[in-house]
Amino acid sequence: MKAIITGGGIIGLCSAYYLHQQGWDVTVLDKGDFKDNCSYGNLGMIVPSHFVPLAAPGIVSQGIRWMFSSKSPFYVKPSLNKQLVSWGLKFIKSATAANVAAAAAPLRDINLLSRSLYEELGQQPGFDFGLERKGIIMYYKTAAVEDEEAHLAATARSMGLEATVLDKAALQQLEPGVELNVLGGVHYKCDGHLYPNQLMQQLIADLIRKGVKLIPQEEVIDVRTANGKVKELITSGSDYKADVYIMAAGSWAPAVARLAGVNIPMMPGKGYSVTLDAPAVNLNIPAILCEARVALTPMRNKLRYGGTMEVAPVNDRINMNRVAGIVESVQQYFGNLPVKMPAQQDVWHGCRPCTPDGLPFIGFSKQYSNLLLAGGHAMMGLSLGPATGRLVAELASHKPTSMDITAFSLQRF
Template sequence: MGKQKVIIIGAGITGLFSAYYLLQEGFEVTLIDKGNLTDNCSSGNAGMIVPSHFIPLAAPGMISKGIKWMFNSRSPFYVKPSLNPELLRWGIQFWKHANAKHLAVSAEPLRDFHLLSKNLYNNLTSEGTIEFGLKHKGILMLYKNAEVGEEEIHVAKQAKDLGLDVDILDAAQVQELEPYVTLDVAGAVHYKCDAHLYPNQLVQNLITYLKERGVGILTDSAITSIEIKNNHINAVHTAQQKHEADLFVLTGGAWLPGLAKRAGLDIPLMPGKGYSFMHQPGDDQIVHPALLLEAKVAVTPMNGQVRFGGTMEIAPVNNKINMKRVEGIWNAIPQYYRNYKVAMPQPDQIWYGFRPCSPDGLPYLGYTKKIENLIVAGGHGMMGVSLAPATGKMVAQLAARQQTLMDISLFSPDRFA
């Protein structure tokens, strides 16, 4: 009997890590993607590994903030008003979950998920098989006003209760950590448990690694239909050909709901459009990755440059660059890094991608009851890079019918069915 064949639909960061760990378990793996692998969402990602992000997107206070932000075209979070039934359903579920009870249930599993990924990233670095610029400098949550500071210090205390390594810093202590720039902040929380990497290098080196070890990667191959008989997928079809396998893994990023529908599944998810751009610093080096809290802007030093990114625009997939939203990111920079000169990027210097956002802010991971040979792995929102290795590792464990490294029942792909 030969190796079991697995087809992964979607070659984003989750699909690539699923292939990596499935290969280690001895499966024959093929990745099928509708794109050409140059435009996947993780390439413009902030590259942060974030155990600090134990609070899901659907969190207490997000509804009132979201309503306020909807009237500001430069705001960090925006839901485009629409009668789209998928958006309305997503919004109702988001509203149902944006409460303290949901946070209490989600915090520990999310923390464990991120810490598992961080350990796997550390293992990859120590093995030396794939290089991706991993740095353990933590992440600074920079704040300017007392109210936001109070909220963040409250979260930091929750983080400490969860066993995470966190420091609460005043303005002078933060400035000591950033000697090459002049900060204009009231203080910060330093999540020393966090880390960062260079996602472009990670994606490219993973692709190279997989190709060299015989993983088939089929690009420009959108799935046109899924052949199902007796709760079992026999094959998937692209415009070019039919592909058969023993087991299928559905990743698909922001395109997951459409792919799921082809398999007769209902997996609610909306694209959260975000933007980023790169800056080449001179002597004004930024040492630590940071989140500019009031502006919800991510700042990551990587590969000798700095990546600025942000905004979360919940709307159907569209390829327009909203320059006002990019301006919102750009305007925030000198408010925190005084005298830090960054040119407003031109449209051709701006990257954008669609984060796959589930309505409760939790990923989807596991087998589905309807189809016995299908594993779903997606819906990671802004945390795709941070959660990808742990997701891929547990996809491989599920495929091999092993016990997963953590309880994933909260992440069931059937939870809204």
């Protein structure tokens, strides 16, 4: 049986990996060269702790306040763009306590499934991508955020996740070399991290070794359908036929799905990162700076830091004001980390595929019985890659899924 995947990011490659494992003949088409997409320069965190989606109470008013600062971590470009307006209305509707409560268990479960699959993958020949289980620390500076984070940590514990509230002295023991200018933090030992660039390169090498066809510079520009099925994908030079078609095109998913007449409510959320090679002082444990919404991850002998979420159609502009906001935040939390304003060419950017309710979509399309859609993982795509790939392969093979995926149905919109 033949499967064709559109998109060679972490979601497409993990789908290829598990489909091949289940005996499928797999081809992956990508409009780029498989050497850079959102799945490379991200912060590499594996996050069962992230059971609260972006669409949560308070985000709308906070987001509006942030829009007036050029250095803020969250920005929605005001526009009458139809996709953005429709996404924004759905986002506002989703930012409720009920959405957060309904999302928590599915997000935890898919993250835990993915974490265990990463542990398995890390043991396979050809894989060594810096996977570590040291957790992540959510640092805060203010009493108001301390209260919120302590509450969240208690909820996490009630959901079976390891979360410990620590004062500054206890944190300092975990990071003896770093000058911490914080009030305290929560250590989520349930989390992990890895080096995404190595993971992606090793996945590609492994797939090629196993005979999976990865075809670069092959943009899907049309989709032919008939009688409730996708019949073929058209690129500028070829056409591709398969038994099952998987669309895993990241932030381009709405455009690709539209070729088949399928509507996906999604917007790109651009973020930036910078990677320092062998800094004189480094973190032991990945960090999230709560008030600033900035993240830092030690990756082997490197340190990567990044953040911001600019919701706007895909574009390659680098807003150095927002990069300055990230750098200043790191300097305010960690006195002696050697983080300075980078040159523009050293800033990586990527577009997170964001659904309005903060949950991914994984499942068959309503219109076509052989079209699987997988994406919309927003801030968690790296974390959720293996679980999504495994679920895609199970769905394609009409096997029972490893977990209940009702919450990820595209029909929820």
